[in-house]
Amino acid sequence: MHPQLSALVSLRWHMIREPRVRWGLVLLSLVPLAFCALGIFALQLVPDDEAFNISVATPTLYLGFALLAVIAPLAAGGGYELYPSEELVAYPVKPRTVFRGTLMLAPANLAWTLNVAAVIIVTSLAVGNLTWLTLLALLSALAYITMVTVFGQAFAWWIVGIRQSRNGRLATWAVAGVCVLAVLVIVRLGLAFDALDAAPTRLALLNAIDGHESRYVEWLVGISVMVFATAALLHIGVRATAWSLRRPGDHAHARSSRPVPRRTNKRSKFGEVLAVDRASVWRSLPLRRGIVVLLLLPGAVAAAAGMPWQSLILLPGLVAAGAGLLFGINAFALDAGGATWLATLPGWPRYAFASKMVVLTEIALLAVGSALLGGALRAPPPRSTAEVTAAILAALACTSLVVASGMKASLRNPHRAELAGTRDTPAPPGVMALHSIRLAVLTTFVSLLFSGAAASGVWWIPFVLAVPVFAWSGLNLIEAERAWLHPHVRGFVVTTVSGG
Amino acid sequence: MSAVVEARALTVSFGAVTAVEGFDLSVASGASLALVGRNGAGKSTTLKVLAGVLPPTTGSVSVAGIDVVAHPDRAKDKVGYCPDVGGLIPRATPWEHLQLAAKMRGMGAGWEARAEDLLDRFDLIREADRVTSGFSHGMGRRMSVVLAAFHSPELLLLDEPFDGVDPMGVEATLDVIRELRLAGGAVLVSTHLLELAVKACDEAVVLRRGQVVAAAPAAELSGEAGAQRYRALLS
Numbered sequence: 001m002h003p004q005l006s007a008l009v010s011l012r013w014h015m016i017r018e019p020r021v022r023w024g025l026v027l028l029s030l031v032p033l034a035f036c037a038l039g040i041f042a043l044q045l046v047p048d049d050e051a052f053n054i055s056v057a058t059p060t061l062y063l064g065f066a067l068l069a070v071i072a073p074l075a076a077g078g079g080y081e082l083y084p085s086e087e088l089v090a091y092p093v094k095p096r097t098v099f100r101g102t103l104m105l106a107p108a109n110l111a112w113t114l115n116v117a118a119v120i121i122v123t124s125l126a127v128g129n130l131t132w133l134t135l136l137a138l139l140s141a142l143a144y145i146t147m148v149t150v151f152g153q154a155f156a157w158w159i160v161g162i163r164q165s166r167n168g169r170l171a172t173w174a175v176a177g178v179c180v181l182a183v184l185v186i187v188r189l190g191l192a193f194d195a196l197d198a199a200p201t202r203l204a205l206l207n208a209i210d211g212h213e214s215r216y217v218e219w220l221v222g223i224s225v226m227v228f229a230t231a232a233l234l235h236i237g238v239r240a241t242a243w244s245l246r247r248p249g250d251h252a253h254a255r256s257s258r259p260v261p262r263r264t265n266k267r268s269k270f271g272e273v274l275a276v277d278r279a280s281v282w283r284s285l286p287l288r289r290g291i292v293v294l295l296l297l298p299g300a301v302a303a304a305a306g307m308p309w310q311s312l313i314l315l316p317g318l319v320a321a322g323a324g325l326l327f328g329i330n331a332f333a334l335d336a337g338g339a340t341w342l343a344t345l346p347g348w349p350r351y352a353f354a355s356k357m358v359v360l361t362e363i364a365l366l367a368v369g370s371a372l373l374g375g376a377l378r379a380p381p382p383r384s385t386a387e388v389t390a391a392i393l394a395a396l397a398c399t400s401l402v403v404a405s406g407m408k409a410s411l412r413n414p415h416r417a418e419l420a421g422t423r424d425t426p427a428p429p430g431v432m433a434l435h436s437i438r439l440a441v442l443t444t445f446v447s448l449l450f451s452g453a454a455a456s457g458v459w460w461i462p463f464v465l466a467v468p469v470f471a472w473s474g475l476n477l478i479e480a481e482r483a484w485l486h487p488h489v490r491g492f493v494v495t496t497v498s499g500g
Numbered sequence: 501m502s503a504v505v506e507a508r509a510l511t512v513s514f515g516a517v518t519a520v521e522g523f524d525l526s527v528a529s530g531a532s533l534a535l536v537g538r539n540g541a542g543k544s545t546t547l548k549v550l551a552g553v554l555p556p557t558t559g560s561v562s563v564a565g566i567d568v569v570a571h572p573d574r575a576k577d578k579v580g581y582c583p584d585v586g587g588l589i590p591r592a593t594p595w596e597h598l599q600l601a602a603k604m605r606g607m608g609a610g611w612e613a614r615a616e617d618l619l620d621r622f623d624l625i626r627e628a629d630r631v632t633s634g635f636s637h638g639m640g641r642r643m644s645v646v647l648a649a650f651h652s653p654e655l656l657l658l659d660e661p662f663d664g665v666d667p668m669g670v671e672a673t674l675d676v677i678r679e680l681r682l683a684g685g686a687v688l689v690s691t692h693l694l695e696l697a698v699k700a701c702d703e704a705v706v707l708r709r710g711q712v713v714a715a716a717p718a719a720e721l722s723g724e725a726g727a728q729r730y731r732a733l734l735s
Contacts, residue, residue: 260631266599283631336590337590341581342589344581487555
């Protein structure tokens with residue numbers, strides 16, 4: 001590791017004061033590995049006809065991963081950072097450090113980690129029987145994952161640089177519009193399957209198959225190409241980062257100096273607090289970007305894939321977890337430095353908790369609703385009413401879980417976070433990773449229960465299943481509100497998020 | 501004159517660290533008191549307790565005769581607080597801060613005129629509808645003083661109100677302090693700027709490691725002799 005990067009990583013590690021959090025992070029790094037191992041062995045039980053269908057779709061999955069590897073760092077303005085940029089402004093941090101730091105934190109993105117696991121698991125099935133040669137195939141998949149991730153990160157930094165000027169922003173929107181239009185035309189002309197079949201990602205899968213089928217020379221050539229491409233992309237990424245960081249931006253300044261239309265006075269105290277909290281979310285660049293991605297991407301992917309209802313049930317949970325990770329795990333950070341002043345307003349604590357909860361619920365519901373709607377548009381007809389009720393109730397139940405879990409985490413482990421820059425996150429990278437896995441596991445488990453309820457074919461079973469989930473969320477929210485109303489807890493949260 | 505703020509045996513601890521250690525404080529109606537001392541002396545923590553942001557670990561605090569711990573909302577009605585750090589919601593505008601404060605404090609019709617007057621005096625009227633994240637440090641400080649003084653509180657708590665503020669802003673803050681005292685309010689100012697503390701306040705209390713080490717008329721800390729005496733108290 002580069003000395004500057006290793007120093008920053010080491011400092012970040014030593015900033016984790018609680019041993020249990022350190023242990024949690026170590027264990028966390030093992031979770032995706034365990035998940036992959038479990039998935040690889042579980043897929044061996046899939047019937048042959050279904051295994052064939054999955055294998056055929058593998059290049060498309062690779063393509064989807066490539067798309068995500070580009071979109072995720074793009075939405076985050078280049079990727080997550082080890083430290084907020086303003087904390088390092090006085091130090092000569094090299095672009096190489098910035099780029100490799102953001103690359104290293106790619107796994108902190110829940111969607112990235114889940115897709116990596118999916119690529120590895122599906123590759124193991126697509127190449128054939130499970131033998132020791134499957135390891136070679138998985139090496140190919142890992143080489144592909146690394147190459148595409150480095151490409152996505154380098155591309156994102158390049159776009160960040162372009163978007164520093166008004167013309168650059170217009171140009172990127174225009175190109176994005178043309179791309180969307182092209183996809184729509186291809187789908188409309190019925191050429192979608194031909195286009196997917198022609199995707200170059202099949203070459204990566206073929207390389208994995210070469211490894212599995214003992215064609216060592218071909219495998220070695222293929223994997224070498226990917227390794228060399230990764231090395232070249234690393235170099236290009238550092239150059240792109242250096243160029244982007246050098247370019248003077250006109251965006252943030254223009255945005256903060258632009259007057260905001262004055263709104264009318266709200267009729268109630270709660271209305272005023274809620275209006276301020278909503279503005280804090282929608283005026284935050286990283287939150288707005290994250291919301292837009294959550295509103296569009298999962299729904300579009302579900303629609304494009306034409307997911308059956310049984311699979312659709314699993315989608316809202318992960319989307320709700322993504323919404324929680326936007327700011328829900330540190331909801332009081334929305335007030336940032338203003339928290340100490342807010343805490344002196346009579347009655348504010350009573351309204352503040354409810355307001356943060358409402359704003360988080362709104363965002364999560366919007367995201368899960370859009371994902372469900374997108375999926376439902378092209379899903380085959382449901383096999384039973386139970387599938388529909390299970391999908392809707394899974395969405396609502398997972399939303400309630402994420403809100404309750406997020407509000408509790410906001411009190412237990414608050415952080416100072418400005419949420420102003422494109423790469424800002426509500427918590428440090430390690431904490432983000434912990435919450436990612438925790439929320440993903442929680443919501444996936446609950447979604448699987450609903451999936452099982454849907455398989456029963458009885459429409460009311462999902463309702464029965466939803467009752468304990470809502471009760472658990474409700475009780476946790478009541479407990480969290482009680483904690484918030486305690487002056488010691490509130491004082492700790494307020495002084496932490498305000499940096500005082 | 502009756503005491504607007506009364507603290508008795510006030511102690512504030514954060515785990516093993518004691519920030520404020522058993523001190524008494526009393527500020528009468530119409531009076532102003534400067535809290536001075538080195539970093540970490542306990543000035544900001546004291547103000548946070550008086551403002552109701554932090555609870556005291558032990559001891560009692562009352563504002564205008566109202567116990568801050570037992571009746572926090574009633575006490576907060578009487579207090580205006582400018583925190584030392586931040587103090588502004590980054591993505592809200594000054595006007596939105598004032599709308600929220602007016603509603604939460606139950607200020608009736610006419611609050612807009614008061615808000616505009618204060619924004620004008622602090623040279624922030626043209627910035628009223630810009631989000632505060634784009635403000636300079638000095639603008640942020642001025643806005644925090646506006647918010648603290650907005651409802652004409654009985655107790656005004658100003659933590660580093662002059663830090664990075666231009667001379668016009670300093671004058672506007674001193675004016676607000678004068679007006680409030682004339683109206684019978686009490687003012688507590690925490691600052692490292694000794695000369696401005698002397699200008700703003702009658703009395704001064706020097707804190708060191710959470711304890712009061714001296715209390716004297718603020719004028720005695722003025723000039724070179726006052727500064728020397730102050731330094732001697734700090735070491």
